[in-house]
Amino acid sequence: MKHPKPVYPSAEDVEAAFYAAFSRCDLEVMRNLWVRGDVVCVHPGAEPIQGYEAVVRSWRHIFSGAERPNVQIKIIQSIVSDDLVMHMVEEHIGSSAAPHQGAVVFATNVYRRNGQGWLMVAHNASVVRTRQAQSQTLQ
Amino acid sequence: MKHPKPVYPSAEDVEAAFYAAFSRCDLEVMRNLWVRGDVVCVHPGAEPIQGYEAVVRSWRHIFSGAERPNVQIKIIQSIVSDDLVMHMVEEHIGSSAAPHQGAVVFATNVYRRNGQGWLMVAHNASVVRTRQAQSQTLQ
Numbered sequence: 001m002k003h004p005k006p007v008y009p010s011a012e013d014v015e016a017a018f019y020a021a022f023s024r025c026d027l028e029v030m031r032n033l034w035v036r037g038d039v040v041c042v043h044p045g046a047e048p049i050q051g052y053e054a055v056v057r058s059w060r061h062i063f064s065g066a067e068r069p070n071v072q073i074k075i076i077q078s079i080v081s082d083d084l085v086m087h088m089v090e091e092h093i094g095s096s097a098a099p100h101q102g103a104v105v106f107a108t109n110v111y112r113r114n115g116q117g118w119l120m121v122a123h124n125a126s127v128v129r130t131r132q133a134q135s136q137t138l139q
Numbered sequence: 140m141k142h143p144k145p146v147y148p149s150a151e152d153v154e155a156a157f158y159a160a161f162s163r164c165d166l167e168v169m170r171n172l173w174v175r176g177d178v179v180c181v182h183p184g185a186e187p188i189q190g191y192e193a194v195v196r197s198w199r200h201i202f203s204g205a206e207r208p209n210v211q212i213k214i215i216q217s218i219v220s221d222d223l224v225m226h227m228v229e230e231h232i233g234s235s236a237a238p239h240q241g242a243v244v245f246a247t248n249v250y251r252r253n254g255q256g257w258l259m260v261a262h263n264a265s266v267v268r269t270r271q272a273q274s275q276t277l278q
Contacts, residue, residue, distance in 0.1 A: 040216045040227050047267055048215055048227065048245055076187055077179045079249060079260055081223040086249060088179050088187065088261065106187055108247045108263045110218060110225060121218055122227065124247050126265030128186060 005032050008118045011085035011111035018109070018120060023071045025063035031056045035112060035119045044105055044127040070094040070102070083113035091125070104128045144171050147257045150224035150250035157248070157259060162210045164202035170195045174251060174258045183244055183266040209233045209241070222252035230264070243267045 006029075008014040014033050021029035034052055041055040042048045049058050070093070077088040087109045094102030110122035145168075147153040153172050160168035173191055180194040181187045188197050209232070216227040226248045233241030249261035 038216060042245060042265075045265075045267075048229075050215065076189065077177060077261065079223060079251065081220050084218060084220040084223045084225070086223070086225065086261070088263065090187070106181060106263070108261070112218065122216065122225070122247070124227065124245070124263060124265075126181075126184075126263075128184075 007116050008033065011080075011087070011118050014111050014118050014120050015087060015089075015109060018123070019071055019073055023068060025066055025068055027056075027060055027063050030059045030063075033120050035114060035121045039120070040122045040124070042124040042126070044103070044125050048124075067095055067097075070096055085111045085118070087111075090128075101130075103130050146255055147172065148255075150219075150226070150257050153250050153257050153259050154226060154228075154248060157262070158210055158212055162207060164205055164207055166195075166199055166202050169198045169202075172259050174253060174260045178259070179261045179263070181263040181265070183242070183264050187263075206234055206236075209235055224250045224257070226250075229267075240269075242269050 006017070008017060017029055017033050020026070021033070034055060036052050039052055039055055040048050040050050041058060043058065049055050072092040074090045075087050076090055079086040089107045089109055091105040091107055092102065093105055094100065105125050106128045107123060107125040109120065111118050112121040145156070147156060156168055156172050159165070160172070173194060175191050178191055178194055179187050179189050180197060182197065182201070188194050211231040213229045214226050215229055218225040228246045228248055230244040230246055231241065232244055233239065244264050245267045246262060246264040248259065250257050251260040
């Protein structure tokens with residue numbers, strides 16, 4: 001069944017959809033929240049991927065056979081203009097089996113106003129540290 | 140001698156000044172091209188540094204005693220709005236002694252219109268690969 005493309009009324013709505021899609025390995029949601037055009041996505045440690053089709057392919061690859069990750073985020077900087085919003089985000093990525101282990105990833109997410117709504121135009125992520133030792137001090 | 144603060148008429152001018160300051164280890168230029176406020180700077184592999192004073196301190200630390208690096212950049216994506224510009228940039232960082240060795244760093248640079256001019260508001264860099272093996276195929 002083909003769903004109608006969602007209209008995201010704010011950058012925050014796109015971001016919520018992005019992390020929901022990431023957590024659920026939901027390619028249908030993921031493919032519909034990117035601008036159809038000159039987008040860039042950097043997965044941790046990898047080369048930048050450019051262009052809508054290549055970015056969607058990379059997420060298809062990530063989602064195929066993957067265990068659903070547990071993703072918690074904290075926005076550490078927000079830069080806002082009329083038609084462009086950027087969030088610097090700390091992502092805590094674990095698995096349901098071992099929720100206190102995993103990686104801390106620092107990502108720059110960029111959203112652009114697009115007609116009536118907002119879409120994602122860039123995601124640049126890099127691993128800052130793994131979380132095993134640190135989580136023990138948080139419990 | 141104290142220089143007057145420069146006014147950068149475009150995001151591209153700030154970017155040129157940023158990489159010139161980086162290449163020359165010039166703290167005076169570097170400290171005057173950031174927004175005085177809620178800025179973020181991520182050096183490769185490190186935690187995000189927040190706030191103007193902390194960011195300037197991190198560059199002072201990097202520049203102290205450092206050999207001047209050789210930095211070449213290539214813009215791979217440019218996102219532009221009236222008062223915010225973002226460049227995704229591939230940085231090739233080497234040394235004068237070994238110009239074909241070094242690191243390839245992928246960075247997101249963000250510039251904001253600020254009164255009459257433009258200033259840097261975020262720099263998020265991560266190492267993508269070292270360049271030793273690859274450079275041999277480019278010669």
